Amino acid sequence: MPIDPNGPVPLYQQIADYIRQLVAAGVFRSAEALPSLRALAVQLAVNPNTVQRAYDQLEREGLVYARRGLGLFVAERGAELARNKSQEALYQTFMQAILAGKAAQLSGEKIGAIFQRALAGADVKARNQ
Amino acid sequence: MPIDPNGPVPLYQQIADYIRQLVAAGVFRSAEALPSLRALAVQLAVNPNTVQRAYDQLEREGLVYARRGLGLFVAERGAELARNKSQEALYQTFMQAILAGKAAQLSGEKIGAIFQRALAGADVKARNQ
DNA sequence: TATACTGTATTAGTAAGCTAATGCAGTAAT
DNA sequence: ATTACTGCATTAGCTTACTAATACAGTATA
The missing domain is CATH 1.10.287 (Helix Hairpins)
Known part of the structure; x- marks a missing residue:
């Protein structure tokens, strides 16, 4: 996943955009779990809160829903x-x-x-x- | 001149964009003086430095040139x-x-x-x- | 129940960008 | 030379947005 810590667009935005593309492309099927906050944070060498903020945005858009203790899932009509x-x-x-x-x-x-x-x-x- | 102190786009950018439109439309003819920093600043109820910054940008774009003590003028091929x-x-x-x-x-x-x-x-x- | 994983909330530090205050420097006319 | 206008430069305050540190809360499994 291509993340550029410099550059004008914020990290959380880059992450949200990228995940949105994956959801749109059907990479994650409905009700399938996305990578956890911390897992993705480690992979991207980024603070978990930054991933959290990206996931927040996607949730507000209705693409995914979060379940505390379980993880993050693609919404019914997410794609x-x-x-x-x-x-x-x-x-x-x-x-x-x-x-x-x-x-x-x-x-x-x-x-x-x-x-x-x-x-x-x-x-x-x-x-x- | 429509200036919105709130809103996402900075004042100096709004000013620069507006002046650029006027230059493009030929409102100011070649070598004709534009309003002075302070005159425009007073008219817009804005700090002279803010207008200055707008003029700076237009000068970098080559649309106008400034002469200290004289004022600001539209460049040859400014329009x-x-x-x-x-x-x-x-x-x-x-x-x-x-x-x-x-x-x-x-x-x-x-x-x-x-x-x-x-x-x-x-x-x-x-x-x- | 202990552990190890999930997401959530609060708070704080940091950096960047915009605006403004103030003073300097050049030109022209009285 | 004085005055009154030009643009220019330096500095500082302020706000906003982004990122991170840390602690809290729910779930599942050994």
């Missing part, structure tokens, strides 16, 4: 929620960016063109990895 | 740079969002569809204002 969450986040990001572009006097067509260029660029980037 | 800057920022934002979407197992088509929905949504939003 589906995770996918919806990703899409919603993407939509919000796009919306904000588009509004910023409009504020900068860019037309909808121009904004669309820039997006298409980025989409193509992302493909190339993915191919080179 | 053009401002427009390019906006497009480049938009491209970067799109790129990051797209990569996040791909990481979340979303296909390029799906990502494109979400973007189109956001673009349409932004139009509606603009119409209602």
Whole structure:
């Protein structure tokens, strides 16, 4: 698991994002236990509270539920929620960016063109990895 | 000028963004003076240093240049740079969002569809204002 | 019941970023 | 030279957010 202690995005956020991806991809099946706080904390060389905070966030999103003494489990529709969450986040990001572009006097067509260029660029980037 | 002392985005950033828009729109013509640090600071009820920081950023971007004792002026190709800057920022934002979407197992088509929905949504939003 | 594992809560330290106070330095006009 | 304007630099206060230390509480098993 790729964790970068430096860099702008907080550790707990990186962890939450990564776990969310795994849940969305179905790596953890419904009602299957996720790694325990401390286990993951040791593996990532991070304080348990930091993992806790990530798990907290995922629980608030409804992806997982925690049982004290037992562990953490993927919620019934956890995978589906995770996918919806990703899409919603993407939509919000796009919306904000588009509004910023409009504020900068860019037309909808121009904004669309820039997006298409980025989409193509992302493909190339993915191919080179 | 709409400045929100609360809210997540720092004052100096709001100021810089707004001035950049004005420069992009050609409100200030080349070599024409912008409001002085203190004048703008008074108008916005903000510390001069905060405006200074915004102007600093715009100068680093090459949009304007400062002359001590004289004031701040729009650079030769300032308006053009401002427009390019906006497009480049938009491209970067799109790129990051797209990569996040791909990481979340979303296909390029799906990502494109979400973007189109956001673009349409932004139009509606603009119409209602 | 003792042990060893789970998650939870409280508190504190630390670092980064933003804003402001104050004084310095250059220009121009009276 | 004085005055009144420009931008610039240094420093400090303040807030916020992140991370960590530590202790508490529930569950299962030997």
